[in-house]
Amino acid sequence: MDFKLMEEQIALQKKAREFAVNEVLPVAQKYDESEEFPLPVIKKAWEIGLLNLGIPKQYGGPGYGLMDACIVVEEISSACPGIATSIFDNNLGAEPIVIGGNEEQKQRILGELTNEFKLIAFATSEPTMGSDVAGMKCRAEQDGDEYILNGNKFWITNGGHANYVTVFATTDPEKKHKGIAAFIVDTKSEGVRLGKHIPKLGQRASNTVSVGLKDVRIPKENVLAKPGRGFVLAMQTFAHTRPAIGAFAVGCARSAMEYSIDYAKKREAFGRPIEKYQMIQEKIANMYKDIEAARLLTYRAAWEADQGKDNNLSSAIAKAFASDVAMNVTTEAIQIFGGYGYLRTYPVEKLFRDAKLYQIYEGTSEVQRIIISRFVLNRYEHAMPYLAKKRD
Ligand SMILES: Cc1cc2nc3c(=O)[nH]c(=O)nc-3n(C[C@H](O)[C@H](O)[C@H](O)COP(=O)(O)OP(=O)(O)OC[C@H]3O[C@@H](n4cnc5c(N)ncnc54)[C@H](O)[C@@H]3O)c2cc1C
Numbered sequence: 001m002d003f004k005l006m007e008e009q010i011a012l013q014k015k016a017r018e019f020a021v022n023e024v025l026p027v028a029q030k031y032d033e034s035e036e037f038p039l040p041v042i043k044k045a046w047e048i049g050l051l052n053l054g055i056p057k058q059y060g061g062p063g064y065g066l067m068d069a070c071i072v073v074e075e076i077s078s079a080c081p082g083i084a085t086s087i088f089d090n091n092l093g094a095e096p097i098v099i100g101g102n103e104e105q106k107q108r109i110l111g112e113l114t115n116e117f118k119l120i121a122f123a124t125s126e127p128t129m130g131s132d133v134a135g136m137k138c139r140a141e142q143d144g145d146e147y148i149l150n151g152n153k154f155w156i157t158n159g160g161h162a163n164y165v166t167v168f169a170t171t172d173p174e175k176k177h178k179g180i181a182a183f184i185v186d187t188k189s190e191g192v193r194l195g196k197h198i199p200k201l202g203q204r205a206s207n208t209v210s211v212g213l214k215d216v217r218i219p220k221e222n223v224l225a226k227p228g229r230g231f232v233l234a235m236q237t238f239a240h241t242r243p244a245i246g247a248f249a250v251g252c253a254r255s256a257m258e259y260s261i262d263y264a265k266k267r268e269a270f271g272r273p274i275e276k277y278q279m280i281q282e283k284i285a286n287m288y289k290d291i292e293a294a295r296l297l298t299y300r301a302a303w304e305a306d307q308g309k310d311n312n313l314s315s316a317i318a319k320a321f322a323s324d325v326a327m328n329v330t331t332e333a334i335q336i337f338g339g340y341g342y343l344r345t346y347p348v349e350k351l352f353r354d355a356k357l358y359q360i361y362e363g364t365s366e367v368q369r370i371i372i373s374r375f376v377l378n379r380y381e382h383a384m385p386y387l388a389k390k391r392d
Contacts, residue, residue: 077249
């Protein structure tokens with residue numbers, strides 16, 4: 001066991017932190033208020049090699065492992081969770097191609113994403129379906145070697161600015177997961193309609209839109225997963241991206257804790273700085289211990305993926321735990337700031353709004369608990385004798 005980061009990872013952390021402090025933090029509030037898409041910041045991330053983190057070297061990417069990606073996104077998220085979501089979305093959009101694409105698709109699409117500044121989004125969700133991925137209704141009708149897509153995708157991050165969207169659609173909704181296929185959709189194709197930005201509670205710098213598909217013809221070369229393979233591909237993608245959501249949540253919580261420490265040292269009540277009161281100390285101790293635990297769970301889930309292990313369970317644990325930590329820590333941060341925490345004057349109000357999304361996207365906290373409970377109730381092996389045996 002070794003809990004230390006490698007030298008290259010420490011250097012990567014430093015680079016990401018500099019980017020976060022110099023390029024993201026100064027504009028975080030501006031983009032939160034305007035809900036404008038932070039295109040210049042994302043472009044800058046691409047220029048310095050912090051976009052497309054998971055694209056392998058042979059396709060022009062940096063070839064970072066998931067552990068490295070988690071280190072990067074914790075830093076960016078600590079400056080602005082919304083901008084971090086926008087930056088990491090290229091990973092989410094490209095991951096199905098990295099995992100399931102054929103060699104030609106990898107050369108063409110991943111090569112394009114690294115050679116030029118291009119955005120790729122990911123779309124499983126629909127207006128009437130998010131958690132129940134197998135229940136999607138967007139249709140894919142086969143026509144020779146090609147497919148024709150019809151339907152609506154909803155809540156698509158970066159969708160309004162994306163050049164490509166990896167779209168999951170079904171050949172027959174009755175077939176549930178067995179009917180789901182995946183496609184690379186060029187957003188300039190006839191029949192693709194990118195909706196207007198949908199205003200949100202938090203993470204306002206991330207663009208969220210609907211994507212309408214009307215008789216969109218998908219050429220053979222853009223079929224990513226045949227019917228029956230798409231559902232597995234979506235789940236494999238989530239197992240690779242959920243640890244990063246854990247890292248986002250850690251970054252968000254870390255900043256809320258740091259602001260709380262600063263404030264508790266300065267703010268006086270009853271003649272002393274509030275840091276001197278045990279109830280405030282307890283809050284800060286809980287923040288720190290929970291953030292440490294969330295980071296370790298996140299690293300473990302990322303490490304398992306990098307080792308080629310099945311990390312479905314560990315990524316569910318990391319995402320659920322870290323998301324709750326971000327929500328709890330940002331809530332307690334507001335409490336430490338008292339009335340000022342409730343105002344827009346200090347950044348903890350924004351982090352509180354931003355944190356909520358972690359419990360919702362890429363599989364809600366309930367969905368993660370379904371994955372965990374399925375394992376514990378059906379596959380977990382007891383260390384001690386079974387209760388019934390003990391009674392005998
Ligand atoms: C800002 C934002 C960005 C997003 N970006 C993307 C994106 O880029 N691409 C994409 O495809 N999607 C995206 N999503 C969609 C997101 O993944 C879904 O919102 C999420 O999966 C939940 O689906 P839903 O909203 O339909 O909720 P529902 O599935 O309708 O769930 C509603 C509630 O019921 C609970 N629930 C559902 N089923 C069960 C069950 N079996 N047991 C217990 N509780 C249950 C849920 O946990 C939730 O609390 C985004 C969403 C948001 C808000």
